[in-house]
Amino acid sequence: MSATDVITPSRLKPMPVSQPVELSPKPSLIGMTREEMGAALKEKGVADKQIKMRVSQLWNWIYVRGVSDFDAMANVSNDMREMLKTHFTIARPEIVEEQVSNDGTRKWLLRFPPRGAGRPVEVETVYIPEEGRGTLCISSQVGCSLTCSFCHTGTQRLVRNLTAEEILSQLLLARDRLGDFPDREAPQGTIMPAEGRKVSNIVMMGMGEPLYNFDSVKTALLIASDGDGLSLSKRRITLSTSGVVPEIYRTGEEIGVMLAISLHAVRDDLRDMLVPINKKYPLKELMDACRAYPGLSNARRITFEYVMLKGVNDSLEDAKGLIQLLKGIPAKINLIPFNPWPGTNYQCSDWEQIEKFADFINSAGYASPIRTPRGRDILAACGQLKSESERMRKTERLAFEAMMIANHGED
Template sequence: MSATGAVIEKAPETSAVTYASGEKPMLIGLSREEMGALLREKGVPERQIKMRVAQIWNWLYVRGVSDFDAMTNVARDMRDMLARHFTIARPEIVEEQVSNDGTRKWLLRFPPRGAGRPVEIETVYIPDEGRGTLCVSSQVGCTLTCSFCHTGTQKLVRNLTAEEILSQLLLARDRLGDFPDAETPVGAMVPAEGRKITNVVMMGMGEPLYNFENVKKALLIASDGDGLSLSKRRITLSTSGIVPEIFRTGDEIGVMLAISLHAVRDDLRDILVPINKKYPLKELLDACRAYPGLSNARRITFEYVMLKDINDSLEDAKLLVKLLRGIPAKINLIPFNPWPGTNYQCSDWETIAKFADFINQAGYASPIRTPRGRDILAACGQLKSESERMKKTERLAFEAMMIANHGED
């Protein structure tokens, strides 16, 4: 992996899903209009389309069913037709790991698309007092080659479809007993009251804004009031800085924004986050200042991984405060999570504490993320597919942490 980065190429869009021969189209991830069009093609009378779509939508996103036979208020002949022509099945769980601290990680396998092959991604659930956060992937692999990030060492395979993004949330709610009449696994660490999954962060594998249309579609369905009904203030999209899509994120999706910043000078950020060569700090921060709906109540989160003797000096802290002047913001300080082959080390705790103190005194909230899921490699920048991951015996040597404190409480 080159520390200076490679040519950044945008992954091919996959909004128009093509299916392998014999594979049934998936109803999850479709808009109401798209679902209605498919029903119309299969001979459902026009006068029934709106009602049938509403029924299916409710069963998929409110009741959380994954079998057409469970749709008990839908006529038998209609259920049989749906089962013949479509699917609502969950992805395959290749592996499920549960950390000592309650963090859960799923390795999921999705079927081929068109002439492709099955692909694998990881999804992580982080329980905290009063909240449960699901970290969702948007791509298989990543194209950004951030030099401190383990995920970035896995080549980009393809974008995930809206269905595949949503399926991570549906499957996690299944496994946690977060749908009506479902049971939570015995001994699971989950919020004591309300939903098990209260917050969603687009911080898993991939760069969400290089898969904008599918991410948009999935998040609008996730926040639909007649379905999964997640508050947009509890959904956070994290980007490394794809400037042209930042305004669109606020304008067309309306979720909370997080920026993977990690450096306060262009020369260093060019190395740590190579997309900076295309969209340097000034352009990125100007885009943040113009983010729709930005206010003290809707702040942008800036992620800052702490790298020993690289970006952790008091001078870096001063420049950070200066850069963010005028932007309603909070700054998440992330102790670096080591991985085999990396040349970076985590900053000393005393250094991190001094950095945080300076930022706090300047008026910015700057929480330091505590290690989570250290025994199952569930950390930011460490998610990889099964074929790319470290051996289990290696995982225990590394601290793992997941950013969980995003969105409104």
């Protein structure tokens, strides 16, 4: 199936799109820095005087042209291509399932080959099309160790961190599937235009806590924002953390992307329950790190994510506490209607209460958009991601589908 094939929206129906691929033990050039790529080529016999030129060629083919086969590299000699095929790979992960929501949201279940003595692992990646832009939600870990009580992903144990290759491969595969790379037959040097990209924004808001996988996330995001490759503006890359305070400082200094905080409570006692990492890094430490984040301004604000839980954190007293907590921080507050998942004891706040909460925050001078739930029917919405190996049993899936139809209707 090509990147331009049309897929009919489907409610909770898995859509297999590829056969299992042969697992390759070869190292991937995807996710290597230029220095690492040069060292790898030198080790395989490429002459010193050719290293810089060869790295530049490969960088262009992988990240500008988006090829996944060395044979497509038209300006690389046959001998060089044979060497690359023998020792390296640039293959994409296997697509186990592709699902398309009624609202156009796409979710891919991806399988990566084993690392060392490990087993193949699976993660979910979500694409959200919006007017004027498209946002890709990328995972950084298989599972999660944070056990946030309202989050479906948090009920899956942490298996391992993803590598820089695996993080970047989610972006490359999405651009493949969406037809977002230049025509493979276009003249050498063709660049994807800055406007009109289907994937214009990426958010590190998928499975896992990105700052517990700092080095791989850093490498992947610096490559994604490299001006000679994928060339995404750092202002279009957002990293979301539940509050790993020491690494927030490092993120500002070493990566420089936009920051989002998974907040959800304005009191330590409540946040300790909802977001247990708060016991290690309480609100005062978290807010101090936010105030120190480099480059903050009205045009470069921190986004605070706040899931609306009925009777838990949605009172006007909570809204007042939120304003007080964020005082002096250039901020936007994303109010997220709670997305249900099988087995949860939480309920979404009533819509009227969410609007009252938003109106109060807006009147205090903060932008507080209510995030439109996207991809709920395929469990692709915020807090719903979970890889296939830990997915709900069939009975739970049927019960969830019945609940969604009852709450939202067939349309």
